[in-house]
Amino acid sequence: MKLVDILARELKVWPEGYDNLQQSFAGMVFHGAKDGILPIARLDVAEDFRTAEVTRAEWQAAVDAPKSPEWNGEGLPPVGTVCEWAGCTFAPEDPKEPDLHIGDQVKIIAHFKDGELDLAAFTFNPQIHNPDRGTAWVNQGAYGCFRHIRTPEQIAAEERASQIELMADIFRDAPQVGVQAGMAALYDAGYRKFEIVEGE
Secondary structure, three states: OOHHHHHHHHOOOOOOOOOEEEEOOOOOEEEOOOEOOOOOOOOOOOOOOOOOOEEHHHHHHHHHOOOOOOOOOOOOOOOOOEEEEOOOOOOOOOOOOOOOOOOOEEEEEEEEEEOOEEEEEEEEOHHHOOOOOOOOEEEEEOOOOEEOOOOHHHHHHHHHHHHHHHHHHHHHOOOOOOHHHHHHHHHHOOOOOOOOOOOO
16 A cells, blocks of 8 residues: 555644655654654555655545545455446346446445345446436346456456457367368458558
């Protein structure tokens, strides 16, 4: 965790007379060249303690920022967590929501039990897929239905792996064995090499 976040969590008020705060390797908070050690308990050592100089404005911004609960990916995400819908196996009596797709962002709003099953209620925006819908719908999901929000790099890597798997399936299903037959099957399936031309 960065020093600004630790200070936002631990300091209730900014100490008067200090324009910035730093931290020692032992977790002590100080001002300037290790003079003016603050009379507070040692804090967790920040990942950026060697270089961080937190100003009052940076601390205040971190204090005022909306907090998203930490979730390690295990169990149900805490209430307030924004994450992605990972999909679920629905019971026949619980049909799939057509406006909720894998990868859509959801916000957890409550936890509850249905018999022995722990569930999370969440909101999502169905207008992403259907402009005629409202902007905040509620649904529910169990453990395994949620995942962390993926980075653009992760999404691109997953898309690449998915396309390679599709091509491998086409190649394997070629009626004749051999590279030439596999390549012909890929060509017949519509895969082409293309070049991007500037200005088009």
